[in-house]
Every structure is written in C-alpha cells, then in structure tokens.
Amino acid sequence: MDVSDAPWRRERVPHASGMPAWSMPADGGPGEPVPTVLFEGIDADWAWGGSSGEGVRVCVLDSGVDATHPLVGPVERAWQVVTAEGRAPRVEECEPLDSAGHGTACAGIIRSIAPGVSLSSLKVLGDGRSGSASALIAGLAFAVEEGFDVISMSLSTNRIEFRDRLGELCDRAYFRRTTVVAAAHNLPIESFPWNFASVVSVASHAEPDGMRFYYNAAPPVEFRARGVRVPVASPGGGTVRNTGNSFAAPHMAGIAALVLGKHPWLTPFQLKSVLYHCAANVAPRGGVK
Numbered sequence: 001m002d003v004s005d006a007p008w009r010r011e012r013v014p015h016a017s018g019m020p021a022w023s024m025p026a027d028g029g030p031g032e033p034v035p036t037v038l039f040e041g042i043d044a045d046w047a048w049g050g051s052s053g054e055g056v057r058v059c060v061l062d063s064g065v066d067a068t069h070p071l072v073g074p075v076e077r078a079w080q081v082v083t084a085e086g087r088a089p090r091v092e093e094c095e096p097l098d099s100a101g102h103g104t105a106c107a108g109i110i111r112s113i114a115p116g117v118s119l120s121s122l123k124v125l126g127d128g129r130s131g132s133a134s135a136l137i138a139g140l141a142f143a144v145e146e147g148f149d150v151i152s153m154s155l156s157t158n159r160i161e162f163r164d165r166l167g168e169l170c171d172r173a174y175f176r177r178t179t180v181v182a183a184a185h186n187l188p189i190e191s192f193p194w195n196f197a198s199v200v201s202v203a204s205h206a207e208p209d210g211m212r213f214y215y216n217a218a219p220p221v222e223f224r225a226r227g228v229r230v231p232v233a234s235p236g237g238g239t240v241r242n243t244g245n246s247f248a249a250p251h252m253a254g255i256a257a258l259v260l261g262k263h264p265w266l267t268p269f270q271l272k273s274v275l276y277h278c279a280a281n282v283a284p285r286g287g288v289k
Contacts, residue, residue: 019228020186020245022221023204024214026228042277044211048258053114055264056257059148060110060250061139062103062155065121067096071108071233072119079142080123081135089138096121101235105242106154106250108233113210113254116261120148124155133157137165140180140193144173149260152253154183154246156191166193174198179256179268183249184221195220200256200272202249204228210251215279223275225251 018026057076067075078096083089098104098121107119124139125131136157143151151173157166170193173180182194184203194201204227205214213225227248234240252275259274260266266274276282 018243019206020184020204020243021188022184023227023245023248024206024224026206042274044278047274047278048255048262051114051258051261052116053254053257053261054116055118056114056116056149056260057118057120057147058110058114058150058152058253058257059120059122059143059146060103060107061122061124061136061143061151061153062098062106063100063125064094064098064103064123065096065107065119066098066101066104066233066235067121069104069108069233069237071111071239072104073111073115074119075107075121076118077120078123079121079139081131081139081142083132083135089132089135091122091138091142094123098123098235100125101233102154102246105232105234105247106152109210109230109247109250110152110254110257113251114257114261117254117257120146131155133159133162137162137169140166140169140173144169144176144178147176148178149264150253150257151178151180152250153180153193154249156182156185156194158185158189158191163192167196167198169193170196170198174268177267179260179271181249181253181256183245186244186246198268200252200268200275202227202252203245204243204248211255212280213252213255213275213278214281215276222272223252223279224248225255227251 075096080094180199203221206228225248229241230247
C-alpha cells in the first residue's frame with residue numbers, strides 16, 4: 001500500500017504478467033542458482049526447526065488489526081497515530097480494530113506461520129484506507145522505540161522529502177536489533193522504505209507454499225515470498241484471496257519471527273544471512289536444493 005496516493009484495493013495487480021512489480025515472472029522459474037552457501041549446516045531445520053516464534057514481539061504497522069478475527073488470535077497491544085491540523089502526529093492506545101482489513105490480512109499471515117508470536121498493531125492509516133507519510137514516520141518511530149523484534153510494513157511512500165527521515169529510522173531499528181520487513185511497491189516506481197539496505201525487502205512469487213522464498217541477487221528487492229492469490233483474513237471473520245507484495249512481506253516477517261524464536265541472539269545483519277542460506281534458490285555445496 002502506498003500511503004501517499006490511492007487507497008488499497010483487493011486484487012490490485014498492476015501489470016500484464018499478473019504479478020506485482022519487482023516480482024518473479026508468473027510463468028518462470030527462479031532462474032540460475034545464486035552462489036553457494038557461505039557456511040555449512042545453516043538450513044531450514046537449523047534456522048527454525050521446532051520454533052513457533054514464541055517470545056518474539058512483532059508489530060504490524062498498517063491499517064490496524066482486528067483481534068476478533070479467528071485467523072489473527074490475541075493482539076498484545078494496539079495503538080493508532082492521531083493527526084490534527086496544525087499539530088504533530090501523536091501515538092495513543094486504541095482498541096484492536098481494522099476498518100479496511102489490510103492490516104488484519106497481514107497479521108493473519110504472520111500468525112499462520114509463527115503461531116507463538118506476540119502480535120501488536122500500530123494503525124498509521126487515518127481512515128483505514130489511506131494515510132500520510134508523516135503518520136507513517138510517527139508510527140515507525142514509535143515502533144522502533146518500543147523495541148519490537150520484527151516490524152512488518154506492507155506500505156510505503158514515494159514522497160522524496162521523507163526519504164532521509166525514514167532512512168534514519170530504519171538505520172536506528174537496524175542498530176537496535178529490530179528487523180524491519182517491508183513490502184516492495186506494487187508498481188515499478190521508487191518508494192520508501194522498502195528499498196533501503198537496512199530493511200528486509202520483499203516482493204512476490206506465485207507458488208502456493210508460504211514457507212518457500214527466494215533470494216534475489218538483482219537489487220533493490222532482496223527476497224520473494226508468496227504473494228499471489230493468497231488466502232487471507234477478511235473483514236467479518238472470513239477469508240478472501242488477495243494478490244500483492246503486501247502479502248509477501250508478512251510471510252517473510254513470520255519466517256523471520258520463527259528464526260528469532262530459535263536464535264534470539266541474531267542481529268538483523270545475521271538474520272538476513274540466515275534467510276539467504278535458507279532461500280530455495282541458494283545452491284548448497286554439491287548442487288541446487
């Protein structure tokens with residue numbers, strides 16, 4: 001979701017291949033295997049085998065989260081960014097609600113992958129469907145100060161005047177051991193913060209396995225996760241299939257939470273390296289997985 005222009009809409013897939021921008025071709029494979037793993041013994045079993053994400057605190061920075069949805073489960077804390085004309089945005093506690101459903105969809109994906117995580121919600125979209133870059137910055141700053149282990153962001157802004165401040169916040173998160181997972185824009189345009197080196201940036205692939213992801217050796221996107229026709233939580237307690245990089249990012253956020261649940265000492269730099277080693281297209285010694 002781009003907080004600077006049109007509201008989020010279900011099934012918005014903007015180019016002819018049926019895939020969001022920056023993603024894998026819908027009719028193609030992962031391409032050539034990337035270089036061999038750097039260390040022996042780092043694989044999915046080592047990274048997250050036996051982990052439920054218990055003990056890991058995840059913040060969904062989005063349109064809010066509906067804690068009553070059966071696919072979401074308990075929400076530990078909920079906040080919203082409040083804006084008033086002539087005043088700086090402020091963050092205050094609120095009920096765990098979501099009038100748009102976008103944040104709930106993302107939270108449900110995270111919960112499906114890492115059922116043991118502690119989920120919190122931070123609503124940065126004013127009416128549930130659109131918002132301002134200043135609200136995004138206020139929310140991200142608050143989440144970083146709260147010391148979450150993972151911040152999941154399926155939104156961005158293309159307002160260049162906010163780039164530096166967002167970059168500072170993502171760097172601050174990185175050095176405070178908070179991993180920011182950010183969805184790439186659904187269109188081939190520059191927006192922030194997903195294209196910062198300090199975040200885990202995610203676009204889509206069209207395969208149905210939510211635990212399968214790929215490393216992308218051609219920046220700016222680093223990883224590709226499931227993001228096409230994903231069954232997600234929808235308003236009213238049901239499900240709907242949605243497509244977009246918005247739904248790829250929470251898959252990676254959930255996997256990151258699984259890894260941190262088993263290896264809580266990992267820094268964001270180390271976590272990225274572990275994810276690299278576990279990507280489906282990274283060639284281990286002796287051949288491709």
